[in-house]
Amino acid sequence: MDVRLERLSKSFGTNLVLKSLDLTFPERKFVTLLGPSGCGKTTLLRLIAGLERASEGQIFFGERRVDHLTPGDRNIAMVFQSYALYPTMDVAANIGYGLKVRGIPRPERTEKVGVVARVLEIAHLLARKPRALSGGQRQRVALGRAMARKPDIFLMDEPLSNLDAKLRATMRGELKRFHLDLETTSIYVTHDQLEAMTMSDLVAVMDQGIVQQYATPEEVYDRPANLFVAGFIGSPPMNFAEVELATEADAPVLRLAGRTIPAPAQFDLTAAPNRLVLGIRPQDVRIAAAGDPRAIPGTVWMTELIGSERLIEVEIAPKLRITAEVKSEIRAELNAPAAVAFDAAKLHLFDPQTGRALPRRA
Amino acid sequence: MTAKEVAGRIALYALLAAVTFLVCFPLIWAFFTSMKPKDEIFLWPPTLWPETWTLANYRALLEGKDAYFQAGAASGTAVPPSAFFLDWFINSVIVTIGTTIISTVVSTLAAYSLTRFRFPGQRSVPYLALIGYMVPSIIFVFPMFLVMVELRLTDTLLSLILGYVCITLPFCMWLMWAFFRGVPIEIEEAALVDGASRLRVFWEIVLPTAWPGIVAAAIFTLIVSWNDYLFGRVFMNSMENLPLTVGVMHFFDGTHVDWGLMMASSVLMTVPMALLFMALQRHLVAGFGAGAVKG
Numbered sequence: 001m002d003v004r005l006e007r008l009s010k011s012f013g014t015n016l017v018l019k020s021l022d023l024t025f026p027e028r029k030f031v032t033l034l035g036p037s038g039c040g041k042t043t044l045l046r047l048i049a050g051l052e053r054a055s056e057g058q059i060f061f062g063e064r065r066v067d068h069l070t071p072g073d074r075n076i077a078m079v080f081q082s083y084a085l086y087p088t089m090d091v092a093a094n095i096g097y098g099l100k101v102r103g104i105p106r107p108e109r110t111e112k113v114g115v116v117a118r119v120l121e122i123a124h125l126l127a128r129k130p131r132a133l134s135g136g137q138r139q140r141v142a143l144g145r146a147m148a149r150k151p152d153i154f155l156m157d158e159p160l161s162n163l164d165a166k167l168r169a170t171m172r173g174e175l176k177r178f179h180l181d182l183e184t185t186s187i188y189v190t191h192d193q194l195e196a197m198t199m200s201d202l203v204a205v206m207d208q209g210i211v212q213q214y215a216t217p218e219e220v221y222d223r224p225a226n227l228f229v230a231g232f233i234g235s236p237p238m239n240f241a242e243v244e245l246a247t248e249a250d251a252p253v254l255r256l257a258g259r260t261i262p263a264p265a266q267f268d269l270t271a272a273p274n275r276l277v278l279g280i281r282p283q284d285v286r287i288a289a290a291g292d293p294r295a296i297p298g299t300v301w302m303t304e305l306i307g308s309e310r311l312i313e314v315e316i317a318p319k320l321r322i323t324a325e326v327k328s329e330i331r332a333e334l335n336a337p338a339a340v341a342f343d344a345a346k347l348h349l350f351d352p353q354t355g356r357a358l359p360r361r362a
Numbered sequence: 363m364t365a366k367e368v369a370g371r372i373a374l375y376a377l378l379a380a381v382t383f384l385v386c387f388p389l390i391w392a393f394f395t396s397m398k399p400k401d402e403i404f405l406w407p408p409t410l411w412p413e414t415w416t417l418a419n420y421r422a423l424l425e426g427k428d429a430y431f432q433a434g435a436a437s438g439t440a441v442p443p444s445a446f447f448l449d450w451f452i453n454s455v456i457v458t459i460g461t462t463i464i465s466t467v468v469s470t471l472a473a474y475s476l477t478r479f480r481f482p483g484q485r486s487v488p489y490l491a492l493i494g495y496m497v498p499s500i501i502f503v504f505p506m507f508l509v510m511v512e513l514r515l516t517d518t519l520l521s522l523i524l525g526y527v528c529i530t531l532p533f534c535m536w537l538m539w540a541f542f543r544g545v546p547i548e549i550e551e552a553a554l555v556d557g558a559s560r561l562r563v564f565w566e567i568v569l570p571t572a573w574p575g576i577v578a579a580a581i582f583t584l585i586v587s588w589n590d591y592l593f594g595r596v597f598m599n600s601m602e603n604l605p606l607t608v609g610v611m612h613f614f615d616g617t618h619v620d621w622g623l624m625m626a627s628s629v630l631m632t633v634p635m636a637l638l639f640m641a642l643q644r645h646l647v648a649g650f651g652a653g654a655v656k657g
Contacts, residue, residue, distance in 0.1 A: 049551075072554060072558065084551065086549055086571075088571055088573075098556035101557040101558045101562070
C-alpha cells in the first residue's frame with residue numbers, strides 16, 4: 001500500500017516544523033527520512049502514525065484518507081527508538097498485545113507469536129521480561145511486536161541508534177532482509193546516512209521542515225540537488241570552494257585559488273552566474289606531484305589515518321583547504337608542499353544564491 | 363577476612379542491635395504491660411517479663427460492650443470507655459480505607475493528567491501541591507471544621523475522610539507525578555499504535571507500570587489516616603464515632619490512667635499496620651526509591 005502526503009504541514013505553536021509537504025512513499029518500498037536533528041523527520045513519521053495531528057494537509061494510505069483516524073485504526077506498526085516494550089509484560093505478551101487488542105483468541109495468538117519469535121530467533125526468550133533482555137534482544141522483540149500484526153505500513157524511528165556499532169551493522173542487514181520478506185511499505189527515520197544509503201530504495205533528505213531531495217541513494221550521493229544535501233551526505237563531507245566562471249579560448253573555465261581548471265562538461269552553464277560554489281568529494285580528490293601543471297598546489301595542513309584510508313588536508317589558499325581521501329600508503333609530511341587534482345566529471349557546481357545545483361546537460 | 367574486619371563487623375552488628383532494641387523497646391514494653399494484671403503494672407521494681415500472664419485487658423477491649431450490656435447497663439452505671447473499643451476500631455478502619463481509596467485514585471488520575479496533557483498550570487500544580495503539604499495541618503483544621511459545620515458533616519466519618527483526603531492528596535499527587543514522569547510516553551504510544559484505546563492503555567499499560575508508586579502512595583495515606591489524632595479530636599464528639607487514636611485517650615480520664623487497656627489498645631492498633639508493612643515492604647521501598655530518583 002502506498003502512502004501519500006498532500007500539502008502536509010505541522011506547527012507547534014508558532015514553530016512551523018513541516019512546511020506543506022507533498023510526498024509519495026511507493027508500495028513495498030523502503031523509504032528513509034534522513035536529516036539532522038530538528039529537521040522534522042520524526043514529526044513526519046508521527047503524523048503518519050497518527051501520534052500527532054497535522055495542522056494542514058492530508059494523508060492517504062492507498063485510496064483511504066487516514067489523517068483523522070487514531071493510530072490503532074490505521075493498521076500500522078511502529079518501532080520506537082527506545083523500543084518502548086511494555087515493562088510489566090513478558091516477551092510473548094509484548095509481541096501478542098496488538099493481536100489481543102484486536103480480539104484474536106488466545107490459541108491463534110500464541111501460534112502467531114511463536115511464528116514471529118522463531119523468525120526473529122527469540123523463541124527461547126518468550127517468558128522473559130524486557131528488563132532481562134540485552135539491547136539487541138529488545139530490538140528484536142520490538143520488531144516482533146511490529147511484525148506480528150501484519151501491518152499495512154511499517155514505521156521505524158531510529159531503531160538502531162541505541163545499539164553498539166557492531167550490532168547495528170548486523171541489524172541493518174537483518175532489517176533489510178525482513179523488509180524484503182514482509183513486502184510491506186516501510187518508512188524509516190534516521191540521522192545516520194550510512195543506514196539510509198545501505199538500506200533504502202528511496203531517501204528523502206530533510207532539513208528545516210522541507211524535503212531537500214527525494215531520490216535513490218545513488219542519485220542523492222552522485223547528484224545532490226543542493227548545497228545542503230551535498231554537505232550532509234557523504235563522509236568526510238564534500239569540499240566546497242568558491243570559484244569564478246570565466247571564458248578562456250572560447251571555452252568555459254573555473255578559476256580556483258589563482259588556477260584555472262576546465263569547467264565540467266556535465267553542467268549546463270548558459271544561465272549560470274559568474275560566481276559559483278564548486279563541490280568535490282574527498283574520495284574524488286587525488287594528491288598529485290607538486291609540479292603537476294593540472295593540479296592545484298598547496299601545503300599539507302593535516303593528515304589523519306582512518307583505517308585503510310588516509311585523509312590529507314591541503315591548504316591551497318589562505319583559509320581554503322581541500323580534503324583528499326587516499327590510500328593509507330600515500331604519506332604526506334605536515335607543512336610539506338603538495339598538490340590536489342580532480343577529475344572534472346566528478347565536480348559538482350552550485351548557485352551560491354539559491355544553493356541549488358546547476359542544471360545538468362541531458 | 364582479617365581480624366580487623368571481623369572486629370569491625372562485630373562492632374557494626376552490635377551497634378545495629380542496640381539501635382534496633384532502642385527502637386523496639388517501647389513496643390516490647392507495651393506488649394508485656396498489656397499482658398500483666400493491673401497490680402503488677404505498678405510493681406516496683408518493674409518487671410519486664412510478666413509474672414502472671416493475663417488476657418483480661420484484651421478481653422475488656424474486645425468484649426467490653428457485651429459485658430456492659432449484659433451486666434452494667436441494667437444497674438445504671440456509666441458506660442466504660444472500653445465498651446467502645448470495637449466501634450473505634452471499625453471507625454478507624456472505615457476512615458482509613460475510605461481515605462486511601464479516594465486519595466490514591468484521585469492522585470493517580472490527577473498526576474497522570476499532569477504528566478500527559480497540556481493545560482495552564484501544568485508545571486506549577488505539583489509544586490504548589492507540595493507546598494500545600496508542607497503547611498502544618500493544625501492551620502487547616504479549624505477552617506475545615508467550620509466548613510464541616512456548614513456542610514452539617516461534623517461528627518460523621520465522612521468529615522474525617524474528607525479531612526484526611528485534603529492532607530494526604532497533595533503529597534500522593536506529587537509522588538505519583540514524580541512516578542509517571544519516569545514512565546516513558548513511548549510505551550503508551552506503542553500501545554496506541556497496537557490499537558488500544560486511551561482508557562485501555564491507562565488500565566493495561568500505565569497502571570501496572572506505576573504499581574509501586576501507587577502502593578507507596580496508598581501506604582502513606584494509610585499511615586496518616588490511621589495515626590491522625592488532630593482531626594478526630596476536632597471533628598468528632600460522640601463516643602461511638604471516634605477514631606481509635608482519639609478514643610483510647612478516654613482510658614486517661616484526668617484522675618487515673620488505665621495503662622493495661624492503653625497498652626493493649628496500642629498493641630491492637632499497631633498489629634494491623636505492622637502486618638501490612640511486612641506484606642508491602644518490598645513495594646514501598648521500590649516506590650519511594652523510584653519516585654525519588656526519577657522525580
